[in-house]
Each structure stands twice: as C-alpha cells, then as structure tokens.
C-alpha cells in the first residue's frame with residue numbers, strides 16, 4: 001500500500017460532510033491518522049461508535065495539533081469562531097481548508113486568524129444531501145462531484161496542488177474561481193432553489209382551504225420534489241442566507257420580477273407567452289441530463305423504485 | 309379468464325396518459341376492444357406501431373361509436389372541442405370520462421355537449437411524468453396513485469361505481485370531491501410547483517453573471533430538482549394555467565407574500581425568523597415519506613443510482 005497523502009488529518013466538525021470525509025479518507029488511505037473533533041459530547045460519542053477516526057476530542061485545538069491537513073466542516077456562521085479557537089495550535093506548513101457553502105464570508109471570518117506559515121485554502125465540495133449528522137455521511141458522497149476552491153492571491157501553488165490531489169482521491173473534480181463568483185453561482189444553483197423550496201412548503205402549510213393531510217396525500221403531483229430540499233438542515237441554511245446575503249437578494253429579486261410577469265400572463269390569459277416560457281426551460285433540462293448531472297428516468301426513476 | 313369490464317373502450321388522445329391507459333387496459337383485460345383515436349396521423353401511426361389498440365382512427369367519432377367507456381386524454385383547453393365533436397356519436401348508456409388536470413373548466417366545456425343518457429364523470433388520475441407522447445406511457449403509471457372524481461349532482465351511482473372499479477383495476481385508489489376543491493388542491497400540490505419550477509429555470513437562463521454552462525455543471529446542488537418539473541409539456545401547462553386561473557393566482561399571491569417576508573428576514577439578518585421558517589417545513593417532508601408518497605433515500609436515491 002502506498003504511504004498516505006497526509007500524516008495526520010484533523011476534521012473539525014463531523015456531520016454529514018465531516019463524516020463522509022472521514023469515511024473516504026479511511027477507504028482511500030489518505031491519512032496516517034484521522035483526528036476527529038466536534039463541539040458536543042453526544043456527536044463525538046456517535047462518531048466514536050461509528051469508528052470514524054483514530055482519536056476523538058471535543059477540543060478542536062487538541063485535534064489540530066501536529067495535523068498537516070485541517071478540514072473545518074461546520075455551519076458557515078461558526079467558521080470565524082472555530083478559526084480563532086484553533087489558530088494558535090496549527091502547525092507551521094499545514095493546510096487549513098473548509099467546506100462551507102459560502103466563500104467570501106468564510107474568508108472574511110477565518111483569514112484574520114490564520115497564522116503566518118499556514119496555508120489557508122477555502123473550498124466547497126458541491127456534494128450533499130438533505131440529511132445531517134455523522135450517521136448521514138457515506139464514503140461515496142464526493143464521487144463525480146465538483147469541489148470548488150477559491151484561493152487567495154497569495155495561495156501557495158504546491159499546497160493547492162496537494163489539496164487538489166486529496167479531493168481527487170476523494171472522487172471529486174476540481175474547479176477554481178474567485179470567491180465572489182462562487183457566491184453568485186451558488187446563489188442561483190443552490191441557495192435560491194433551497195429558499196424557494198422552503199417558501200413553497202411554508203405556503204402550503206398555511207392554507208385554510210386545503211388541509212395538510214391533502215397536501216401530503218397528493219404530494220406526488222409535483223409538490224414532493226420541493227420537500228426534499230426543504231428538509232435540509234435549518235442551521236446550515238440560516239447561516240447560508242445570512243452569509244451570502246447580497247447574491248441571494250439579487251437572485252430573489254430577479255426571480256420575483258420574472259414571477260410577476262408570469263403571473264400577469266396568467267391573469268390576462270396570454271397563452272402564447274405562457275407557451276414560450278414553458279418551452280425554453282426544456283432545453284436546460286436536456287443539457288443537464290446530457291451533462292450527466294441528472295438521470296433521465298421519468299420521475300427521477302421513482303416509479304421504478306415504487307414498483308418493486 | 310373473466311370477461312372484460314367493458315366491451316369497447318375508446319381512447320381519445322393517446323399521449324402519456326392515453327397510452328398508459330391502453331397498456332394497462334390490455335394487461336388487465338379491461339376491454340373486449342380498444343379503439344384508439346388521436347388528432348394527428350403521425351401520433352396515430354406511432355400508436356399502431358406500438359400495438360396499443362385494436363382499431364385506429366384520426367376520427368374520434370369513429371372510435372367512440374358503440375363504446376361503453378370513452379376516455380378523453382387531451383390538453384384541458386381542447387376538451388370542449390372534443391366533446392362537441394364526439395357527442396353525436398356517443399352510444400346511449402356509455403360512460404364518458406376525462407383525465408384533465410383541471411376540473412371546473414373541463415366540466416364547463418364538456419357538459420353542455422353531453423347527450424341525454426350518457427354518463428359524464430369528470431376524473432383526474434394524479435399520475436404522470438415529465439414526458440409526453442405515446443412512447444412515454446407505461447402500464448404501471450397508475451399503480452398506487454390517486455384517481456380523483458368530481459361527479460356532478462346527477463351522476464348515476466352505478467356508472468360511478470363501474471368507473472371506480474375500472475380505475476381500481478388500473479391500480480389506483482379512488483377519491484371523490486367537488487370540482488372547486490379539486491382545483492384549489494391541485495393548484496397547491498401540482499400547479500404552483502410546476503409554475504415556480506418553470507420560473508426559476510427561466511431566471512437562471514437569463515443571468516449575465518453566471519453562464520448557462522455553469523448552471524448546468526453545478527446543477528446537482530439543488531437546481532436540478534426543479535428542472536424535471538420544468539421539462540413538462542408546454543401545451544399541457546399553458547392549458548392548466550389558462551383553465552385554473554383563479555386558484556393558481558390565489559396560490560401565487562400567497563407564495564409571493566411569503567417570499568417577500570422571507571426576503572425581508574434575509575435583508576435584515578433575522579436569523580431566528582429564518583431558522584423558524586426552515587424548521588417547520590421539515591415536518592411536512594417527514595409526513596410525506598411516512599405516508600409512502602416519496603422515498604426517504606437521500607437525494608431521491610440518485611447517489612446510489614450514479615454509483616452503479
């Protein structure tokens with residue numbers, strides 16, 4: 001077996017993302033030692049039961065000591081506090097990265113605490129599910145998914161290449177862009193869809209004319225596709241909204257303008273306009289399926305699954 | 309083999325729904341004869357190649373003659389014209405039903421043409437996919453799905469029971485409600501989700517700051533869940549919007565109000581409010597999964613599918 005890529009990897013945060021990392025690091029032999037830390041004793045105990053690492057601590061400073069790679073996987077709103085906490089214990093030359101869903105804010109929060117000689121490389125694996133916690137993770141989460149880095153102007157090329165190699169061995173493809181562009185892109189491909197999904201589920205929940213049990217009973221007609229996103233972790237999404245505010249507000253206002261125009265077409269019975277709007281969106285679906293980013297099975301293949 | 313439920317079933321319209329009906333009617337031996345008709349020679353030829361029926365015609369009057377069950381499966385905006393066309397050829401005592409996604413409008417369009425002695429029972433199978441045309445259908449489409457009837461005050465109980473038996477043998481569960489309540493319920497569980505999905509995909513398509521190829525590349529982060537609905541048939545959805553206008557506008561305005569309030573919470577950094585909104589929606593997801601209306605596999609089980 002070749003020697004591991006890193007001597008010691010410290011995982012700060014061991015939820016869906018952190019625990020998926022622990023599993024793939026073990027499977028691919030990417031670390032000589034996996035040190036796990038998380039805030040609460042309960043989550044830590046669960047990680048230990050699952051055998052996710054080689055050492056366990058609720059003290060992140062303990063975990064990061066001597067690590068040559070530190071991966072912070074906590075809600076983006078906590079990344080500043082975590083950086084402040086671990087900074088004095090980071091080993092010179094180590095790579096510090098994160099997995100947060102927003103990047104400009106994480107950089108603003110963490111960068112001030114990063115000691116001289118530590119390579120801070122902000123990252124974001126575009127991989128996740130609607131589940132959270134250490135039980136939700138699995139080693140294949142990152143397979144064929146993108147991992148985006150938003151390096152800083154002075155990022156060390158060698159450290160970036162080593163971290164890229166790490167993520168490639170986790171199964172991911174690497175992309176690099178600046179933090180602002182990342183935040184704008186994710187606002188449309190991820191943040192807006194989640195917010196809209198939360199909103200429509202909330203609207204349904206409030207109706208007086210249609211009961212909740214009817215909504216649930218008949219949800220297969222379209223509604224249920226939104227509920228998966230709307231079941232995602234509230235803390236994570238609160239933090240995303242607070243920490244990518246400008247880009248999200250920009251996307252929301254465009255979405256609302258477009259919706260007002262569509263609403264007007266419905267009100268005035270403008271069939272041609274509706275037909276045009278409903279036609280152009282098919283091309284995007286086709287491209288997504290062609291790009292291998294989704295399955296073409298009707299109904300996401302659920303019918304087939306349900307028949308079993 | 310027991311004798312079939314109907315002597316002759318005429319299918320007017322042979323797209324996703326009509327052709328799924330043809331397949332399940334054959335498999336379950338529900339008709340002595342399946343007569344197929346559709347407007348265009350091309351679709352009819354395809355239905356014949358697929359062997360979906362026993363006789364084929366582009367003239368719906370031919371198909372419905374002597375039928376004891378006639379099922380109209382065309383876009384809701386065409387149901388009036390179809391009813392007018394076939395009315396003089398309907399056999400006394402036959403059951404006439406439809407599968408349209410809106411009900412009050414279909415009743416208003418068809419009812420005036422229904423001859424004395426014909427049992428008109430409006431229906432709506434809550435089963436579909438984003439595909440259309442005769443190739444898209446499959447016999448299991450209706451398995452474990454709801455079929456909703458919106459009977460008229462003078463609907464014959466025996467005819468209603470016979471049609472219910474037909475749909476049960478197609479695999480469906482039967483529900484009955486009035487047309488207005490149907491239209492309100494479907495507006496929230498189906499029509500609003502489709503409209504929102506079309507809208508968000510349109511918004512993404514229009515961006516200058518994020519390219520279309522980036523949207524496609526990173527779509528697995530949430531966006532792609534919407535694209536399936538937004539790939540549905542434009543004619544069908546134009547007609548739904550035009551023919552369930554009031555209920556849809558009501559749902560749209562509630563949705564927009566809620567979204568404005570969420571947007572305000574983001575703008576003012578109201579984390580507690582965001583957390584509350586994002587928390588209550590999880591319960592609905594849980595209920596949908598518990599009610600067997602969706603799979604609990606993370607990511608709709610796509611990860612598992614992709615790993616193969």
Ligand SMILES: NC(=O)c1ccc[n+]([C@@H]2O[C@H](COP(=O)([O-])OP(=O)(O)OC[C@H]3O[C@@H](n4cnc5c(N)ncnc54)[C@H](OP(=O)(O)O)[C@@H]3O)[C@@H](O)[C@H]2O)c1
Nearest residue numbers: 013014015016017039040043074076078100101128132133
């Ligand atoms: N879920 C996704 O789909 C996804 C995808 C890509 C990126 N991300 C990003 O990945 C990060 C982690 O998400 P996740 O899904 O793994 O979350 P998760 O399953 O909820 O796990 C969160 C982890 O962070 C810890 N944590 C929570 N609040 C904290 C705080 N205030 N201070 C320190 N630690 C705290 C938790 O510790 P305790 O349990 O001990 O409290 C737990 O170890 C987030 O930044 C998120 O934006 C998520």
Ligand SMILES: NC(=O)c1ccc[n+]([C@@H]2O[C@H](COP(=O)([O-])OP(=O)(O)OC[C@H]3O[C@@H](n4cnc5c(N)ncnc54)[C@H](OP(=O)(O)O)[C@@H]3O)[C@@H](O)[C@H]2O)c1
Nearest residue numbers: 321322323324325347348351382384386408409436440441
């Ligand atoms: N798709 C769903 O998910 C779903 C679910 C439940 C209910 N429904 C309802 O089922 C009905 C049919 O939908 P579908 O998905 O089966 O559609 P589809 O696959 O597009 O097939 C439509 C059928 O209607 C015919 N047609 C189209 N325009 C017509 C017109 N102006 N006059 C007469 N016939 C016309 C087509 O004939 P040609 O091909 O010969 O032109 C074809 O046979 C609609 O009322 C829809 O609301 C759909």
